[in-house]
Amino acid sequence: xxxxxxxxxxxxxxxxxxxxxxxxxxxxxxxxxxxxxxxxxxxxxxxxxxxxxxxxxxxxxxxxxxxxxxxxxxxxxxxxxxxxxxxxxxxxxxxxxxxxxxxxxxxxxxxxxxxxxxxxxxxxxxxxxxxxxxxxxxxxxxxxxxxxxxxxxxxxxxxxxxxxxxxxxxxxxxxxxxxxxxxxxxxxxxxxxxxxxxxxxxxxxxxxxxxxxxxxxxxxxxxxxxxxxxxxxxxxxxxxxxxxxxxxxxxxxxxxxxxxxxxxxxxxxxxxxxxxxxxxxxxxxxxxxxxxxxxxxxxxxxxxxxxxxxxxxxxxxxxxxxxxxxxxxxxxxxxxxxxxxxxxxxxxxxxxxxxxxxxxxxxxxxxxxxxxxxxxxxxxxxxxxxxxxxxxxxxxxxxxxxxxxxxxxxxxxxxxxxxxxxxxxxxxxxxxxxxxx
Numbered sequence: 001x002x003x004x005x006x007x008x009x010x011x012x013x014x015x016x017x018x019x020x021x022x023x024x025x026x027x028x029x030x031x032x033x034x035x036x037x038x039x040x041x042x043x044x045x046x047x048x049x050x051x052x053x054x055x056x057x058x059x060x061x062x063x064x065x066x067x068x069x070x071x072x073x074x075x076x077x078x079x080x081x082x083x084x085x086x087x088x089x090x091x092x093x094x095x096x097x098x099x100x101x102x103x104x105x106x107x108x109x110x111x112x113x114x115x116x117x118x119x120x121x122x123x124x125x126x127x128x129x130x131x132x133x134x135x136x137x138x139x140x141x142x143x144x145x146x147x148x149x150x151x152x153x154x155x156x157x158x159x160x161x162x163x164x165x166x167x168x169x170x171x172x173x174x175x176x177x178x179x180x181x182x183x184x185x186x187x188x189x190x191x192x193x194x195x196x197x198x199x200x201x202x203x204x205x206x207x208x209x210x211x212x213x214x215x216x217x218x219x220x221x222x223x224x225x226x227x228x229x230x231x232x233x234x235x236x237x238x239x240x241x242x243x244x245x246x247x248x249x250x251x252x253x254x255x256x257x258x259x260x261x262x263x264x265x266x267x268x269x270x271x272x273x274x275x276x277x278x279x280x281x282x283x284x285x286x287x288x289x290x291x292x293x294x295x296x297x298x299x300x301x302x303x304x305x306x307x308x309x310x311x312x313x314x315x316x317x318x319x320x321x322x323x324x325x326x327x328x329x330x331x332x333x334x335x336x337x338x339x340x341x342x343x344x345x346x347x348x349x350x351x352x353x354x355x356x357x358x359x360x361x362x363x364x365x366x367x368x369x370x371x372x373x374x375x376x377x378x379x380x381x382x383x384x385x386x387x388x389x390x391x392x393x394x395x396x397x398x399x400x401x402x403x404x405x406x407x408x409x410x411x412x413x414x415x416x417x418x419x420x421x422x423x424x425x426x427x428x429x430x431x432x433x434x435x436x437x
């Protein structure tokens with residue numbers, strides 16, 4: 001019985017238990033009022049296991065993305081099929097992104113987390129002086145909208161082998177894999193069979209390695225979440241409580257309302273059954289705060305839910321790079337939250353046109369800025385600069401950014417999985433284990 005409970009089919013429960021233990025351990029350490037050096041030492045030792053888990057996931061990302069895309073594209077028998085699936089995927093990514101942004105926009109205007117007493121607003125602004133502000137300045141120094149244009153340039157790598165050794169260049173890897181996978185379909189005879197077997201063999205090996213890595217997920221989740229909670233503590237949420245509530249409420253609505261409705265009416269699947277099949281990916285995304293690092297688990301979870309390899313191996317790697325619903329929502333809420341504080345301090349409000357501009361910029365940057373270091377921070381900074389708001393005020397939300405990053409990444413991955421199910425059903429796949437009655 002005990003051995004059965006430790007089996008892989010209960011992995012989602014193992015991860016949930018690890019999350020609960022992480023909260024208990026972090027709370028106990030924070031409550032013990034240890035010295036900063038002792039807390040840092042404990043965090044470093046626990047963090048080793050989290051780093052090993054993240055590194056293992058990142059190790060397999062590049063070969064998995066390349067093999068999965070190549071297999072998926074090669075499996076689309078004609079250019080017409082490839083274009084049809086690609087067009088539907090991009091359109092759905094844009095649709096979910098717009099829905100997410102408007103959800104965040106509505107809630108931040110209703111709750112108005114930045115509309116606080118002027119003394120509190122001035123205290124937050126004063127609090128960004130010093131290390132945090134210097135750190136933000138260093139992160140965004142010299143960055144501009146040209147960085148977004150350069151993402152398109154980097155999508156076509158001058159050196160294929162350099163792209164294949166760069167975890168931050170997933171768009172370039174996807175481009176190369178699409179090209180190779182597509183032109184595999186132009187081959188004939190024994191050569192075509194050999195290349196097909198090569199891509200398939202790479203894919204099968206990477207999936208096997210992925211399944212092995214996933215077995216260590218509870219240990220990695222425990223370490224990653226414990227370290228985050230030790231570093232941020234629970235007191236960091238107090239001055240930013242309403243901002244955190246706004247972001248979480250918007251993410252919850254998108255996660256539990258809009259995406260399930262799309263699953264029911266567009267994919268014709270039961271959300272409870274579907275979420276039950278993909279919960280491993282959702283929890284791994286939460287703990288790693290990285291759509292790319294979670295990708296191996298995302299693909300494996302989608303296929304467990306019945307999404308074919310042909311669809312999942314194309315839609316999900318692309319989504320991990322360009323589909324960032326949670327990030328877009330967060331950018332919108334963060335910018336308007338800072339604008340509300342600015343209004344309290346200086347009496348200057350954002351107009352309706354300004355807010356619509358925020359919506360547009362949040363959508364564009366969430367799609368394109370993923371290849372830029374400090375992605376979401378750079379995106380928010382660029383939007384603040386366009387609105388003539390002080391970019392250094394972004395440091396106000398740094399204390400809670402990491403935990404919110406974990407939540408929005410889980411939303412990003414869930415959106416990818418939702419679109420994978422929709423595309424699969426539109427291509428005639430039945431998804432018998434999760435479909436509605």
